[in-house]
Amino acid sequence: MVTSYSDREIVKGLREHNNGIIKHLYNKYHLIVQDYILNNSGNKTIAEDILQESMIKVYKEIRKSDFELKCSFDSYFTSIYKNTWKRNSRNSSNSLIYDLFPETADDSGKEIVSKKKQMLLIQITMDQFKLLKNGCKETLEMFYLENASMEEIASQLNYKNQQIAKNKRYRCLWYLKSLIMKHKLYKQFTDEE
Amino acid sequence: MKNNFEQTILIEKYLDSELSESEMKNFEKQLETDVDLYNEYIIQRSIRRTIANKDIIEFSNKLQEIRIHNKKRKYNVIKLFSYSSVASLIIIFCCLYIFEKQSNEQLYNSYYKKFEPDIVTRGSSQYEDTYISKGIFEYRKGNYKKALQYFNEVSDTSDLSCAAIYFSALTYMELKDFKNASLLLTKVEESKNIIFYDDAFWYNGLSLLMCNNIEEAKKRFKQLIKDNTCYKIKAEEIIDEIN
Numbered sequence: 487m488v489t490s491y492s493d494r495e496i497v498k499g500l501r502e503h504n505n506g507i508i509k510h511l512y513n514k515y516h517l518i519v520q521d522y523i524l525n526n527s528g529n530k531t532i533a534e535d536i537l538q539e540s541m542i543k544v545y546k547e548i549r550k551s552d553f554e555l556k557c558s559f560d561s562y563f564t565s566i567y568k569n570t571w572k573r574n575s576r577n578s579s580n581s582l583i584y585d586l587f588p589e590t591a592d593d594s595g596k597e598i599v600s601k602k603k604q605m606l607l608i609q610i611t612m613d614q615f616k617l618l619k620n621g622c623k624e625t626l627e628m629f630y631l632e633n634a635s636m637e638e639i640a641s642q643l644n645y646k647n648q649q650i651a652k653n654k655r656y657r658c659l660w661y662l663k664s665l666i667m668k669h670k671l672y673k674q675f676t677d678e679e
Numbered sequence: 680m681k682n683n684f685e686q687t688i689l690i691e692k693y694l695d696s697e698l699s700e701s702e703m704k705n706f707e708k709q710l711e712t713d714v715d716l717y718n719e720y721i722i723q724r725s726i727r728r729t730i731a732n733k734d735i736i737e738f739s740n741k742l743q744e745i746r747i748h749n750k751k752r753k754y755n756v757i758k759l760f761s762y763s764s765v766a767s768l769i770i771i772f773c774c775l776y777i778f779e780k781q782s783n784e785q786l787y788n789s790y791y792k793k794f795e796p797d798i799v800t801r802g803s804s805q806y807e808d809t810y811i812s813k814g815i816f817e818y819r820k821g822n823y824k825k826a827l828q829y830f831n832e833v834s835d836t837s838d839l840s841c842a843a844i845y846f847s848a849l850t851y852m853e854l855k856d857f858k859n860a861s862l863l864l865t866k867v868e869e870s871k872n873i874i875f876y877d878d879a880f881w882y883n884g885l886s887l888l889m890c891n892n893i894e895e896a897k898k899r900f901k902q903l904i905k906d907n908t909c910y911k912i913k914a915e916e917i918i919d920e921i922n
Contacts, residue, residue, distance in 0.1 A: 503738060509874075512745045538742045545738050607722065609837070611729040612736055616836045630730040660687040662726060663719075667682060670834075676718075 493559040500548050511541065511563075519567050526571065536574060540567040606675050607666075614665040622658035629655055686716060690723045740838040747811070747842060748874040751794060783888045786920055790913055791885050794818075794849050811842055818850055826850045841867060845875045852882065857889040877908040884914070893921060 491499065491507060499507030515537060523533035543566055547553055555562060615623065621643055628634040628642065640651040666672060692698050693706050710717050729736065814829030827850050833843035848863035864883035867875050884899035900914035908914075 503734070503741065505741065505874075508738075508741055509745055512742065513749070516749070534746055538739070538746065541742055542735065542739055546735060549734065604725065607725050608729050608736065611726050612733070612838070613834050613836045615730065615733070626730050627733070630727050631733055656684070656688050656691060659691065659723070659726065660682065660684050663682050663687065663722060666722065666726070 493555055496559050497548055497553075497555055500545055508541075512537070515541075515563065515567070522568070523571060526575070528571070528575070532574075536567055536571050539574070540570045543570065603675055606671060610666050610669045610671055610675070611662070614662060614669055617665055618658065618662060621654065622661065625651070625655050625658050626662070682719070686719055687723065690716075690720050693720075694724060694727065737838065744839070744842060744874050751878075783891060783893070786917060787885050787888050790917065791852070793853065794846075811839060811846065814843075814846060814850075818846070818853070821853075823850050823854050841870050841875060845879060848879075848882065848886075852886060855889075857886040861886040861890060861892075877903065877906070877910060880908075881910045881914070884917070888917075897921060 491510065496507060496511065498504075500511075516534075519537045519540070520530060520533040523536055524530070528536070540563065544563060615626075618626070624643055625639060628639045629636075634642070636648040636651045636655075639645070639655070640648050643651070643654075645651040645654060689706065693703065698706060710720060810829045810832045814826045817823070817826035817829060827847055830843045830847040830850070833839055837843075844863050845867050848860045848867065851857070851860035851863065861883055864879045864886060867879035868883065880899045880903050884896045884903070887893075887896035887899065897918060900910075900918050903910040903914040904918070
Protein backbone atom coordinates (compact mmCIF):
# COMPACT_ATOMS: atom_id res chain seq x y z
CA MET A 487 0.00 0.00 0.00
CA VAL A 488 1.40 3.48 -0.98
CA THR A 489 1.87 5.63 2.08
CA SER A 490 3.42 8.72 0.54
CA TYR A 491 2.91 10.61 -2.70
CA SER A 492 4.98 13.13 -4.59
CA ASP A 493 3.61 16.64 -5.03
CA ARG A 494 2.96 15.90 -8.68
CA GLU A 495 0.97 12.77 -7.76
CA ILE A 496 -1.02 14.76 -5.21
CA VAL A 497 -1.96 17.48 -7.70
CA LYS A 498 -2.90 14.92 -10.34
CA GLY A 499 -4.78 12.82 -7.80
CA LEU A 500 -6.81 15.76 -6.54
CA ARG A 501 -7.66 16.84 -10.06
CA GLU A 502 -8.85 13.33 -10.87
CA HIS A 503 -10.72 12.86 -7.55
CA ASN A 504 -8.48 9.92 -6.67
CA ASN A 505 -10.08 8.50 -3.51
CA GLY A 506 -6.79 7.13 -2.16
CA ILE A 507 -5.01 10.45 -2.41
CA ILE A 508 -7.92 12.46 -1.03
CA LYS A 509 -8.17 10.12 1.95
CA HIS A 510 -4.39 10.18 2.43
CA LEU A 511 -4.29 13.99 2.51
CA TYR A 512 -7.30 14.25 4.78
CA ASN A 513 -5.79 11.84 7.29
CA LYS A 514 -2.32 13.37 6.99
CA TYR A 515 -3.45 16.91 7.75
CA HIS A 516 -6.25 16.09 10.12
CA LEU A 517 -4.20 16.27 13.35
CA ILE A 518 -1.87 18.97 12.03
CA VAL A 519 -4.77 21.31 11.32
CA GLN A 520 -6.48 20.30 14.54
CA ASP A 521 -3.40 21.14 16.62
CA TYR A 522 -3.10 24.51 14.94
CA ILE A 523 -6.77 25.37 15.48
CA LEU A 524 -6.80 24.17 19.09
CA ASN A 525 -3.72 26.28 19.81
CA ASN A 526 -5.52 29.27 18.36
CA SER A 527 -8.70 29.20 20.42
CA GLY A 528 -10.67 26.90 18.15
CA ASN A 529 -12.18 23.49 18.81
CA LYS A 530 -12.14 20.10 17.12
CA THR A 531 -15.36 20.63 15.21
CA ILE A 532 -14.16 23.91 13.75
CA ALA A 533 -10.83 22.24 12.93
CA GLU A 534 -12.64 19.64 10.82
CA ASP A 535 -14.61 22.38 9.08
CA ILE A 536 -11.40 24.30 8.36
CA LEU A 537 -9.69 21.18 7.04
CA GLN A 538 -12.60 20.48 4.68
CA GLU A 539 -12.89 24.07 3.56
CA SER A 540 -9.13 24.28 2.94
CA MET A 541 -9.08 21.10 0.90
CA ILE A 542 -11.95 22.42 -1.21
CA LYS A 543 -10.06 25.68 -1.73
CA VAL A 544 -7.00 23.76 -2.86
CA TYR A 545 -9.10 21.69 -5.23
CA LYS A 546 -10.71 24.81 -6.72
CA GLU A 547 -7.25 26.17 -7.53
CA ILE A 548 -5.86 22.91 -8.81
CA ARG A 549 -8.77 22.38 -11.20
CA LYS A 550 -7.81 25.53 -13.11
CA SER A 551 -5.89 24.69 -16.27
CA ASP A 552 -3.16 27.22 -15.55
CA PHE A 553 -2.51 26.04 -11.99
CA GLU A 554 1.15 25.63 -11.13
CA LEU A 555 2.52 24.56 -7.77
CA LYS A 556 5.31 27.02 -7.05
CA CYS A 557 6.42 25.56 -3.73
CA SER A 558 5.98 22.22 -1.95
CA PHE A 559 2.41 21.02 -1.56
CA ASP A 560 2.92 20.99 2.18
CA SER A 561 3.87 24.71 2.25
CA TYR A 562 1.01 25.54 -0.07
CA PHE A 563 -1.60 23.71 1.97
CA THR A 564 -0.22 25.12 5.23
CA SER A 565 -0.69 28.68 4.00
CA ILE A 566 -4.21 27.81 2.78
CA TYR A 567 -5.46 26.38 6.07
CA LYS A 568 -3.87 29.13 8.15
CA ASN A 569 -5.43 31.83 5.99
CA THR A 570 -8.76 30.01 6.03
CA TRP A 571 -8.68 29.96 9.83
CA LYS A 572 -7.79 33.66 10.04
CA ARG A 573 -10.63 34.55 7.71
CA ASN A 574 -13.09 32.27 9.51
CA SER A 575 -12.19 33.50 12.96
CA ARG A 576 -13.12 37.01 11.84
CA ASN A 577 -16.27 35.96 10.03
CA SER A 578 -18.91 34.09 12.07
CA SER A 579 -20.51 32.50 9.05
CA ASN A 580 -18.69 29.40 7.90
CA SER A 581 -21.14 27.54 5.75
CA LEU A 582 -19.45 25.71 2.92
CA ILE A 583 -22.21 26.98 0.66
CA TYR A 584 -20.61 30.41 0.66
CA ASP A 585 -17.53 29.10 -1.01
CA LEU A 586 -19.39 27.03 -3.54
CA PHE A 587 -21.92 29.77 -4.31
CA PRO A 588 -20.53 33.14 -3.18
CA GLU A 589 -23.64 34.83 -4.55
CA THR A 590 -26.41 33.36 -2.47
CA ALA A 591 -28.07 36.69 -3.00
CA ASP A 592 -29.01 38.50 -6.16
CA ASP A 593 -26.78 41.20 -7.56
CA SER A 594 -28.21 43.78 -5.19
CA GLY A 595 -26.91 41.76 -2.21
CA LYS A 596 -30.38 40.75 -0.99
CA GLU A 597 -30.70 37.08 0.04
CA ILE A 598 -33.41 35.63 -2.18
CA VAL A 599 -33.31 32.00 -1.13
CA SER A 600 -32.36 30.78 2.34
CA LYS A 601 -29.09 28.90 2.69
CA LYS A 602 -30.96 25.77 3.75
CA LYS A 603 -33.12 25.83 0.63
CA GLN A 604 -30.08 26.53 -1.54
CA MET A 605 -28.33 23.45 -0.19
CA LEU A 606 -31.49 21.40 -0.66
CA LEU A 607 -31.83 22.48 -4.29
CA ILE A 608 -28.17 21.78 -4.97
CA GLN A 609 -28.46 18.23 -3.67
CA ILE A 610 -31.74 17.58 -5.52
CA THR A 611 -30.08 18.83 -8.72
CA MET A 612 -27.05 16.57 -8.17
CA ASP A 613 -29.33 13.57 -7.58
CA GLN A 614 -31.51 14.14 -10.62
CA PHE A 615 -28.61 15.05 -12.90
CA LYS A 616 -27.49 11.43 -12.62
CA LEU A 617 -30.76 10.32 -14.19
CA LEU A 618 -30.17 12.21 -17.44
CA LYS A 619 -29.53 10.15 -20.58
CA ASN A 620 -29.24 10.51 -24.36
CA GLY A 621 -26.35 12.91 -24.35
CA CYS A 622 -27.99 15.36 -21.92
CA LYS A 623 -25.37 14.95 -19.20
CA GLU A 624 -22.56 15.49 -21.67
CA THR A 625 -24.23 18.49 -23.31
CA LEU A 626 -24.97 20.27 -20.05
CA GLU A 627 -21.55 19.48 -18.56
CA MET A 628 -19.71 20.68 -21.62
CA PHE A 629 -21.61 23.95 -21.63
CA TYR A 630 -21.86 24.83 -17.93
CA LEU A 631 -18.87 23.01 -16.40
CA GLU A 632 -16.34 23.11 -19.20
CA ASN A 633 -17.55 26.39 -20.76
CA ALA A 634 -17.45 24.83 -24.23
CA SER A 635 -18.96 26.78 -27.14
CA MET A 636 -21.97 25.45 -29.03
CA GLU A 637 -19.66 24.80 -31.96
CA GLU A 638 -17.39 22.59 -29.83
CA ILE A 639 -20.38 20.78 -28.35
CA ALA A 640 -21.88 20.14 -31.80
CA SER A 641 -18.58 18.81 -33.07
CA GLN A 642 -17.76 16.60 -30.08
CA LEU A 643 -21.23 15.18 -29.57
CA ASN A 644 -22.03 14.80 -33.27
CA TYR A 645 -24.90 17.26 -33.56
CA LYS A 646 -25.56 18.54 -37.08
CA ASN A 647 -24.90 22.17 -36.23
CA GLN A 648 -24.70 24.69 -33.39
CA GLN A 649 -28.40 25.46 -33.41
CA ILE A 650 -29.30 21.81 -32.94
CA ALA A 651 -26.77 21.60 -30.11
CA LYS A 652 -28.35 24.66 -28.52
CA ASN A 653 -31.87 23.23 -28.83
CA LYS A 654 -30.60 20.01 -27.27
CA ARG A 655 -29.20 22.01 -24.36
CA TYR A 656 -32.53 23.79 -23.85
CA ARG A 657 -34.45 20.49 -23.97
CA CYS A 658 -32.08 18.82 -21.52
CA LEU A 659 -32.26 21.73 -19.11
CA TRP A 660 -36.05 21.79 -19.30
CA TYR A 661 -36.12 18.02 -18.70
CA LEU A 662 -33.76 18.34 -15.73
CA LYS A 663 -36.05 20.98 -14.24
CA SER A 664 -39.01 18.61 -14.59
CA LEU A 665 -37.01 15.83 -12.86
CA ILE A 666 -36.14 18.22 -10.04
CA MET A 667 -39.79 19.07 -9.54
CA LYS A 668 -40.59 15.36 -9.27
CA HIS A 669 -37.95 14.70 -6.59
CA LYS A 670 -39.51 13.58 -3.30
CA LEU A 671 -37.82 16.44 -1.44
CA TYR A 672 -38.75 19.20 -3.87
CA LYS A 673 -41.84 19.96 -1.81
CA GLN A 674 -39.57 21.07 1.05
CA PHE A 675 -38.03 23.62 -1.29
CA THR A 676 -41.35 25.13 -2.28
CA ASP A 677 -42.84 25.11 1.24
CA GLU A 678 -42.81 28.42 3.09
CA GLU A 679 -40.18 28.54 5.88
CA MET B 680 -44.77 25.84 -10.23
CA LYS B 681 -45.03 25.32 -14.00
CA ASN B 682 -42.13 24.20 -16.18
CA ASN B 683 -42.71 25.89 -19.50
CA PHE B 684 -40.24 25.12 -22.30
CA GLU B 685 -40.48 28.57 -23.91
CA GLN B 686 -39.91 30.14 -20.52
CA THR B 687 -36.84 27.95 -20.04
CA ILE B 688 -35.40 29.32 -23.28
CA LEU B 689 -36.22 32.91 -22.35
CA ILE B 690 -34.53 32.55 -18.95
CA GLU B 691 -31.48 30.97 -20.57
CA LYS B 692 -31.21 33.78 -23.09
CA TYR B 693 -31.43 36.31 -20.26
CA LEU B 694 -28.74 34.53 -18.22
CA ASP B 695 -26.54 34.26 -21.33
CA SER B 696 -27.06 37.98 -22.06
CA GLU B 697 -28.53 37.15 -25.45
CA LEU B 698 -31.56 39.42 -25.14
CA SER B 699 -31.67 42.91 -26.63
CA GLU B 700 -31.80 45.83 -24.22
CA SER B 701 -35.57 46.24 -24.55
CA GLU B 702 -36.15 42.47 -24.22
CA MET B 703 -33.99 42.46 -21.11
CA LYS B 704 -35.93 45.33 -19.53
CA ASN B 705 -39.21 43.57 -20.31
CA PHE B 706 -37.95 40.37 -18.77
CA GLU B 707 -36.80 42.10 -15.60
CA LYS B 708 -40.14 43.82 -15.31
CA GLN B 709 -41.88 40.46 -15.67
CA LEU B 710 -39.66 39.01 -12.93
CA GLU B 711 -40.98 41.64 -10.53
CA THR B 712 -44.62 40.76 -11.14
CA ASP B 713 -44.78 37.12 -12.30
CA VAL B 714 -44.15 34.85 -9.30
CA ASP B 715 -43.97 31.65 -11.39
CA LEU B 716 -41.43 33.14 -13.74
CA TYR B 717 -39.39 34.42 -10.81
CA ASN B 718 -39.36 30.97 -9.13
CA GLU B 719 -38.34 29.30 -12.40
CA TYR B 720 -35.60 31.86 -12.83
CA ILE B 721 -34.21 31.10 -9.34
CA ILE B 722 -34.24 27.36 -9.96
CA GLN B 723 -32.68 27.65 -13.40
CA ARG B 724 -29.96 29.91 -12.12
CA SER B 725 -29.23 27.45 -9.31
CA ILE B 726 -29.13 24.52 -11.76
CA ARG B 727 -26.57 26.30 -13.94
CA ARG B 728 -24.37 27.05 -10.96
CA THR B 729 -24.70 23.53 -9.57
CA ILE B 730 -23.61 21.94 -12.85
CA ALA B 731 -20.81 24.50 -13.19
CA ASN B 732 -19.57 23.47 -9.74
CA LYS B 733 -20.52 19.80 -9.96
CA ASP B 734 -16.99 18.55 -9.51
CA ILE B 735 -16.47 20.75 -6.45
CA ILE B 736 -19.70 19.48 -4.90
CA GLU B 737 -18.65 15.87 -5.56
CA PHE B 738 -15.24 16.59 -4.02
CA SER B 739 -16.93 18.11 -0.99
CA ASN B 740 -19.17 15.03 -0.67
CA LYS B 741 -16.11 12.76 -0.63
CA LEU B 742 -14.55 14.80 2.19
CA GLN B 743 -17.76 14.54 4.17
CA GLU B 744 -17.77 10.74 3.76
CA ILE B 745 -14.20 10.58 5.05
CA ARG B 746 -15.14 12.77 8.00
CA ILE B 747 -18.03 10.48 8.95
CA HIS B 748 -15.89 7.38 8.56
CA ASN B 749 -13.05 8.77 10.67
CA LYS B 750 -15.38 9.60 13.53
CA LYS B 751 -16.45 5.97 13.62
CA ARG B 752 -12.84 4.75 13.66
CA LYS B 753 -11.81 7.25 16.31
CA TYR B 754 -14.40 5.99 18.76
CA ASN B 755 -13.44 2.36 18.16
CA VAL B 756 -9.79 3.19 18.98
CA ILE B 757 -10.71 5.17 22.10
CA LYS B 758 -12.77 2.25 23.36
CA LEU B 759 -9.89 -0.12 22.65
CA PHE B 760 -7.44 1.87 24.76
CA SER B 761 -9.81 2.58 27.59
CA TYR B 762 -10.58 -1.15 27.97
CA SER B 763 -6.97 -2.32 27.55
CA SER B 764 -6.63 -3.64 31.10
CA VAL B 765 -9.90 -5.51 30.79
CA ALA B 766 -8.79 -6.79 27.41
CA SER B 767 -5.62 -8.22 28.97
CA LEU B 768 -7.72 -10.22 31.40
CA ILE B 769 -9.96 -11.38 28.61
CA ILE B 770 -6.94 -12.55 26.61
CA ILE B 771 -5.72 -14.58 29.60
CA PHE B 772 -9.20 -15.97 30.09
CA CYS B 773 -9.42 -16.93 26.41
CA CYS B 774 -6.06 -18.67 26.55
CA LEU B 775 -7.48 -21.06 29.12
CA TYR B 776 -9.96 -22.16 26.49
CA ILE B 777 -7.48 -22.25 23.63
CA PHE B 778 -8.21 -25.87 22.82
CA GLU B 779 -11.94 -25.45 22.99
CA LYS B 780 -13.61 -24.67 19.62
CA GLN B 781 -16.08 -21.79 19.80
CA SER B 782 -19.51 -21.84 18.25
CA ASN B 783 -20.36 -19.31 15.56
CA GLU B 784 -22.36 -17.31 18.05
CA GLN B 785 -19.52 -17.29 20.53
CA LEU B 786 -17.11 -16.16 17.84
CA TYR B 787 -19.50 -13.40 16.84
CA ASN B 788 -19.91 -12.23 20.42
CA SER B 789 -16.15 -12.27 20.91
CA TYR B 790 -15.43 -10.05 17.94
CA TYR B 791 -18.48 -7.89 17.36
CA LYS B 792 -18.42 -4.36 18.77
CA LYS B 793 -21.36 -2.03 18.42
CA PHE B 794 -20.67 1.14 16.47
CA GLU B 795 -20.81 4.15 18.83
CA PRO B 796 -20.67 7.25 16.66
CA ASP B 797 -20.95 10.94 17.34
CA ILE B 798 -21.73 12.58 14.03
CA VAL B 799 -21.44 16.35 13.62
CA THR B 800 -23.10 18.12 10.72
CA ARG B 801 -21.95 21.69 11.39
CA GLY B 802 -20.74 23.18 8.16
CA SER B 803 -22.22 20.32 6.16
CA SER B 804 -23.64 21.23 2.77
CA GLN B 805 -25.88 18.19 2.48
CA TYR B 806 -29.45 17.71 3.65
CA GLU B 807 -28.96 13.96 3.38
CA ASP B 808 -26.14 14.17 5.90
CA THR B 809 -28.96 15.29 8.26
CA TYR B 810 -30.84 12.03 7.64
CA ILE B 811 -27.71 10.06 8.36
CA SER B 812 -27.04 12.12 11.50
CA LYS B 813 -30.61 11.63 12.70
CA GLY B 814 -30.42 7.92 11.91
CA ILE B 815 -27.23 7.54 13.90
CA PHE B 816 -28.72 9.54 16.77
CA GLU B 817 -31.64 7.07 16.96
CA TYR B 818 -29.21 4.14 16.60
CA ARG B 819 -27.30 5.36 19.66
CA LYS B 820 -30.52 5.59 21.64
CA GLY B 821 -31.39 2.03 20.64
CA ASN B 822 -34.33 3.10 18.45
CA TYR B 823 -33.21 0.89 15.60
CA LYS B 824 -36.42 0.89 13.58
CA LYS B 825 -36.52 4.66 13.61
CA ALA B 826 -32.85 4.75 12.64
CA LEU B 827 -33.63 2.57 9.63
CA GLN B 828 -36.43 4.93 8.60
CA TYR B 829 -33.99 7.84 8.48
CA PHE B 830 -31.34 5.91 6.54
CA ASN B 831 -34.02 4.84 4.05
CA GLU B 832 -34.74 8.53 3.29
CA VAL B 833 -31.37 8.91 1.60
CA SER B 834 -31.84 8.75 -2.15
CA ASP B 835 -30.33 5.81 -4.07
CA THR B 836 -28.64 8.23 -6.43
CA SER B 837 -27.14 10.34 -3.66
CA ASP B 838 -23.40 10.32 -3.01
CA LEU B 839 -24.25 9.35 0.56
CA SER B 840 -26.35 6.34 -0.42
CA CYS B 841 -23.47 3.96 0.28
CA ALA B 842 -23.08 5.41 3.77
CA ALA B 843 -26.83 5.02 4.35
CA ILE B 844 -26.74 1.37 3.22
CA TYR B 845 -23.72 0.71 5.42
CA PHE B 846 -25.27 2.20 8.55
CA SER B 847 -28.57 0.40 7.82
CA ALA B 848 -26.63 -2.87 7.78
CA LEU B 849 -25.07 -2.09 11.17
CA THR B 850 -28.55 -1.32 12.49
CA TYR B 851 -29.85 -4.68 11.24
CA MET B 852 -27.00 -6.36 13.08
CA GLU B 853 -28.23 -4.77 16.31
CA LEU B 854 -31.72 -6.07 15.48
CA LYS B 855 -30.11 -9.52 15.04
CA ASP B 856 -31.40 -9.57 11.45
CA PHE B 857 -28.17 -10.88 10.00
CA LYS B 858 -29.68 -11.91 6.69
CA ASN B 859 -30.63 -8.33 5.80
CA ALA B 860 -27.39 -7.03 7.28
CA SER B 861 -25.42 -9.34 5.00
CA LEU B 862 -27.46 -8.39 1.91
CA LEU B 863 -26.77 -4.71 2.47
CA LEU B 864 -23.10 -5.20 3.32
CA THR B 865 -22.67 -7.19 0.12
CA LYS B 866 -23.99 -4.14 -1.77
CA VAL B 867 -21.40 -1.96 -0.05
CA GLU B 868 -18.68 -4.47 -0.98
CA GLU B 869 -19.81 -4.44 -4.61
CA SER B 870 -19.82 -0.64 -4.73
CA LYS B 871 -16.10 -0.78 -3.92
CA ASN B 872 -16.57 2.36 -1.87
CA ILE B 873 -13.11 3.01 -0.51
CA ILE B 874 -14.36 4.45 2.78
CA PHE B 875 -16.41 1.48 3.98
CA TYR B 876 -14.87 -1.31 1.94
CA ASP B 877 -12.84 -3.06 4.65
CA ASP B 878 -15.48 -2.53 7.33
CA ALA B 879 -18.17 -3.97 5.06
CA PHE B 880 -16.13 -7.15 4.60
CA TRP B 881 -15.54 -7.44 8.33
CA TYR B 882 -19.15 -6.99 9.44
CA ASN B 883 -20.39 -9.13 6.57
CA GLY B 884 -18.07 -11.91 7.68
CA LEU B 885 -19.54 -11.72 11.18
CA SER B 886 -23.13 -11.58 9.87
CA LEU B 887 -22.51 -14.60 7.64
CA LEU B 888 -21.19 -16.49 10.67
CA MET B 889 -24.49 -15.87 12.39
CA CYS B 890 -26.32 -17.02 9.25
CA ASN B 891 -24.22 -20.22 9.46
CA ASN B 892 -22.84 -19.51 6.00
CA ILE B 893 -19.31 -20.42 6.98
CA GLU B 894 -17.79 -20.61 3.49
CA GLU B 895 -18.94 -17.11 2.55
CA ALA B 896 -17.81 -15.81 5.95
CA LYS B 897 -14.38 -17.33 5.43
CA LYS B 898 -14.09 -15.64 2.01
CA ARG B 899 -14.55 -12.25 3.67
CA PHE B 900 -11.99 -12.89 6.41
CA LYS B 901 -9.49 -14.26 3.88
CA GLN B 902 -9.92 -11.14 1.75
CA LEU B 903 -9.25 -8.94 4.78
CA ILE B 904 -6.05 -10.90 5.42
CA LYS B 905 -4.98 -10.80 1.78
CA ASP B 906 -5.50 -7.03 1.58
CA ASN B 907 -3.45 -6.53 4.77
CA THR B 908 -6.21 -4.50 6.38
CA CYS B 909 -6.55 -3.36 9.98
CA TYR B 910 -8.77 -6.42 10.54
CA LYS B 911 -6.06 -8.84 9.44
CA ILE B 912 -5.13 -10.16 12.88
CA LYS B 913 -8.73 -10.64 14.05
CA ALA B 914 -9.61 -12.25 10.72
CA GLU B 915 -6.69 -14.70 11.09
CA GLU B 916 -7.88 -15.61 14.58
CA ILE B 917 -11.41 -16.28 13.35
CA ILE B 918 -10.18 -18.38 10.41
CA ASP B 919 -8.04 -20.44 12.83
CA GLU B 920 -11.03 -20.93 15.06
CA ILE B 921 -13.32 -21.96 12.21
CA ASN B 922 -10.75 -24.38 10.83
